[in-house]
Amino acid sequence: MNAPTLANSKGTASGGRELALVGLALALLAAAALRPSIHGVDGVGHYVYLASLLVDGDLDLAGQYRRFDELRDYPFSLLAEAPVSPVTGRAANRYGVGAALLWSPAVAVTHLGLRLAAPERADGVGRPYEWAVGVATAFWASLALLLLYARARRAAPAWAAGAMLAGLVLTTPLGFYIYAHGSMGHGASFFAVTAGLLAVERAWDGAGTRALGWSALAGGLLALIVIVRFQDASWALVLGAALVAGLAQRRRSAREWLALAATGGGGALIVLLPQMWAWNELYGSWLAGPMPYLDDSAGRFEPWPRHFVAALFSARAGALLWHPLLGLGLAALAWAAARAPGRLRALAWVGLVGFVAQAWVVGSWSVWWAGASFGNRFFISSLPALGLGLAWGAGRLRRPAARAAVLVLLVLLIVWNMGLLVQYAVGMVPREDDVAWGRVVRQNLVDVPRLVIERIR
Numbered sequence: 001m002n003a004p005t006l007a008n009s010k011g012t013a014s015g016g017r018e019l020a021l022v023g024l025a026l027a028l029l030a031a032a033a034l035r036p037s038i039h040g041v042d043g044v045g046h047y048v049y050l051a052s053l054l055v056d057g058d059l060d061l062a063g064q065y066r067r068f069d070e071l072r073d074y075p076f077s078l079l080a081e082a083p084v085s086p087v088t089g090r091a092a093n094r095y096g097v098g099a100a101l102l103w104s105p106a107v108a109v110t111h112l113g114l115r116l117a118a119p120e121r122a123d124g125v126g127r128p129y130e131w132a133v134g135v136a137t138a139f140w141a142s143l144a145l146l147l148l149y150a151r152a153r154r155a156a157p158a159w160a161a162g163a164m165l166a167g168l169v170l171t172t173p174l175g176f177y178i179y180a181h182g183s184m185g186h187g188a189s190f191f192a193v194t195a196g197l198l199a200v201e202r203a204w205d206g207a208g209t210r211a212l213g214w215s216a217l218a219g220g221l222l223a224l225i226v227i228v229r230f231q232d233a234s235w236a237l238v239l240g241a242a243l244v245a246g247l248a249q250r251r252r253s254a255r256e257w258l259a260l261a262a263t264g265g266g267g268a269l270i271v272l273l274p275q276m277w278a279w280n281e282l283y284g285s286w287l288a289g290p291m292p293y294l295d296d297s298a299g300r301f302e303p304w305p306r307h308f309v310a311a312l313f314s315a316r317a318g319a320l321l322w323h324p325l326l327g328l329g330l331a332a333l334a335w336a337a338a339r340a341p342g343r344l345r346a347l348a349w350v351g352l353v354g355f356v357a358q359a360w361v362v363g364s365w366s367v368w369w370a371g372a373s374f375g376n377r378f379f380i381s382s383l384p385a386l387g388l389g390l391a392w393g394a395g396r397l398r399r400p401a402a403r404a405a406v407l408v409l410l411v412l413l414i415v416w417n418m419g420l421l422v423q424y425a426v427g428m429v430p431r432e433d434d435v436a437w438g439r440v441v442r443q444n445l446v447d448v449p450r451l452v453i454e455r456i457r
Contacts (some may be wrong), residue, residue, distance in 0.1 A: 001022070004440055010205040011091075015099060015153075018153075018158065019146065019149070019150060021250070022146060022149050022162070022165070022247050023142070023146050026142040026145055026146065026165075027142065028167070029179075030135075030138040030142060030178075030179065033175070033179040034134050034135070034138055034179050034182075035134075035179060035180050036128050036130040036131050036133060036134020036135070036137075036183075037130055037134070037136040037180070037181065037182075037183060038068075038125075038129065038133060038182070038183040039080065039181055039183060040181070040183075040184065040372070041184070041371075042095065042184045042185060042371075043067045043181065043183030043184050043185075043424065044079055045079075045093055045094060045095035045183070046096075046099040046100060046183060046185045046188075047099075047100065047103070047129075047133060047183050048061050048064050048065065048068070048079075048093065049061075049093070049097050049111045049433040050100050050103065050104060050108075050124070051064050051067075051124035051125065051129075052064045052124075052137060054108070054111045054124055055122075055123060055124040058281070059090070059278060059281040059282060060090050060091075060225065061082075061091045061093060061282075062080065062091045064124065065078075065079035065080045065082060065091055066079075066080045067105055067124075067125060068125070071125060071419075082094075082292075083291075083292060083295070083297045085282060085283045085284065085291070087283060087284035087285075088281070088282060088283060088284045090281070090282050090283075090332050091281070091282075092282060092291055092292050092297070093278075093282060093292070093316045094290065094292035094293065094297075095185070095229075095230075096226070096227035096228055096229065096230055096275055096290070097227055097275050097278050098185075098188060098189075098192065098224050098225075098226075098227035098228030098229070098275070099183075099185040099188040099189075099228050099229075101135070101227075101274060102136060102140050102188050102191070102222075102228075103132065103133050103136040103188075104136055105136070106132040106133070106136040106139075107129060107132045107133065107136070108130050109132070110129060110132040111124070113128075113130075114128060121170050121311075130183075133182055133183050134179075134182045134183075136182075137178060137182030137183070137187035137188060138178055138182065138187070140177065140187060140188055141155070141174075141178045141182075141187035141188075141190050141191055142430040143191060144190050144194035144195065144384070145165055145168070145169070145189040145194075147194055147195065147198055148164075148165070148168075148194055148198075148384055148388070149161050149162070149164075149165055149386055151198055151201075151388060152164055152387070152388055152391035152392070155340070155344050155388075155391065155392045155395065156392050156394065156395030157395050158393075159394075159403065160390075160391045160393075160394035160395035161391045161405065163390075163391075163394055163396065163406065163410055164387050164388075164390045164391040165387075166410060167325050167387075167390060167410055167413065168325075168383050168386075168387050168412070170328065170414045170417060170418075171323060171324075171325045171341040171385060171410070171413040171414050171416070171417045172205075172323045172325055172375065172380070172417070173186070173323065173373070173374050173375040173376070173377045173380060174186070174187075174190060174380055174383055176374050176421060177374075177377055177380060178190075180228065184377070185228055185229055186229075186377055186380045186381075188228045189225070189228045189229045189232055189380060189381045190380055190381065190383060190384065190389035191223060192224045192225040192228050192232075193225055193232065193235050193239075193379030193381045193382075193384050193385075194382075194384040195221050195224075196218065196221035196222050196224070196225050196235075196236070196239050197239060197347070197350070197384050197385060199214060199217045199218040199221050200218050200239050200242055200243045200246065200350075201246075201343055201346075201347060202214045202218075203215050203217075203218045203246065203247065204243075204246030204247065204249065204343065204346075205343075207250070207336075208212045209452040211247070211256075211260065212259055212260065213263075214429075215243070215247070215260045215263045215264040215267070216263040216264060216266060216267035217267060218239075218243055218264060218267070219263070219265060219268040219271075220266035220267035220268060220271045221267075221271075222236040222239055222240055222268060223236070223268040223269075223271035223272045224271050225239070225268070225271075225381075226272075226275075227271070227272065227274075227275040229381070230248070230290045230293060231358075231361055231362070231365070231378060232358070232381045233361075234354070234357040234358050234360065234361045235354050235357070235358060235381055235382075237357070238350060238353050239354070239369050242346070242350045243264070246346065247260060251284045279291075299365055299367040300365070300366040301361075301364050301365050301366075302366075303364065304364065305359070305360045305361075305362075305364040306363065306364070307362070307363040307364070307365070307368035308359055308360065308362075308363030308364075309363075310363070310368060311359060311362045311363045311368045311369070311376060311378075312363075314360060314369070315434065315435050315436065315437040315440065316369045316433070316434050316435060317369045317370055317373050317375055317376040318376065319359075319375065319376040319378075321437070322375040322376065322420065323375050323417065324413060324416075325381070325386075325390070325413055326383075326386060328388050328390065328393075329383075329385075329386030329387065329389050330352070330355065330386065330389075331393075332386075332390050332392065332393030332394075333348045333351045333352050333355075333385065333387035333388075333389035334348075334352065334387065335389070335392075335393055335396075336348035336388075336389050336392050336393065337349050337352060340392055344388070347385065347388060348385075348388075348389055348392075350385065351382075351385025351386065351388065351389060352385075354382060354385055355379075355382045355385065355386070357380060358378070358379060358382050359379075362376070362378045362379070369432070371432060372431040374420070374424045374434050375420070394406050399452065416444065418445075419437060419444035419448040419449075420440070420444065422451065422452070423440065423443055423444065423448060426451070428443050428447065428448075429443070
């Protein structure tokens with residue numbers, strides 16, 4: 001028996017109501033959980049493009065760096081100490097413009113409103129701007145979750161797709177980096193990879209002008225993945241290879257291939273242009289690339305991922321150790337790669353290769369533990385593919401007892417993750433240094449419940 005789909009025998013109206021309910025639930029979650037901030041080196045680095053353009057009218061970031069340094073409540077990693085380009089004399093920025101592009105409508109409207117209503121507050125910093133970034137991040141991430149749910153429902157029942165969403169948001173670092181630290185850019189990267197993955201799949205099935213349209217959209221989204229977080233270029237490469245391989249399944253003339261390359265490349269170029277302009281303004285060349293990574297000032301990359309195992313299993317933010325759902329997602333993807341029907345099997349292979357590629361990049365970087373990170377946030381971009389595998393795998397379970405076991409496990413993982421989040425928030429574990437895993441487990445089982453009970457009392 002085929003798993004129920006969103007457009008089942010009840011008709012598309014029923015599917016539309018279901019999506020509307022999921023969207024409403026995501027909106028209510030965002031309204032309840034959103035605690036926006038423009039925080040840390042990453043947060044300011046992603047946002048400072050907008051502040052500099054709106055307030056100063058240029059991309060000379062030094063003044064904005066000094067402004068944010070004055071507002072920060074910790075003394076390390078001063079933004080004003082960023083390397084200066086010998087060509088332009090301007091301060092470098094290790095972060096891409098992609099997140100700023102996604103935030104720009106909300107931030108620009110906020111800035112314009114402040115200039116009209118309270119000009120003295122239209123300075124690019126402060127709570128109105130933090131709320132603009134936070135709401136924009138929640139919007140794009142929620143849209144990605146809704147798209148992921150709709151795709152999962154084509155292969156799994158509603159309970160499995162819903163459990164998948166709950167798992168991604170509440171048992172991994174994703175929820176924290178959507179609702180609490182949205183300026184870090186991970187909510188934007190989650191959207192870019194989700195939309196890129198689904199656009200590639202749609203391009204596989206397209207013919208004629210539809211194929212050209214989806215190819216252009218996929219090309220633009222793959223470029224967006226790169227300029228949101230440069231480390232996610234591994235996902236863009238894997239998805240780009242998958243796009244070409246999928247398009248090659250149909251016999252196409254040289255003229256068709258040329259048209260597909262032109263539309264896909266054109267879509268990518270349009271999205272890349274703002275980043276290339278920023279490189280030219282900062283470093284003096286449209287093709288300069290992310291200089292802080294190329295000159296090792298933002299950490300060193302090596303050809304061989306000698307930290308591969310540590311990035312996955314270390315007590316120092318090892319992705320699979322801190323968040324076991326990722327391991328279950330990998331197992332589900334492997335199952336789907338062997339047994340899933342149709343396009344889902346191909347997507348499962350793409351997901352497996354993409355995860356390994358991302359782990360390779362993270363493991364080759366000198367900052368493989370992701371800095372002061374809750375869990376290993378670098379793997380958030382792998383969650384869309386893992387989520388599809390989880391939904392399909394859960395949907396294959398037919399016995400009520402097996403489904404109940406999945407839901408019980410989900411609750412346990414949520415409790416575990418919330419305990420880790422409490423430890424991270426109150427400083428019970430170091431945010432960057434090594435940590436004894438036995439201590440983490442004991443604190444999650446004993447100290448965190450005691451702390452929560454004391455706070456309730």
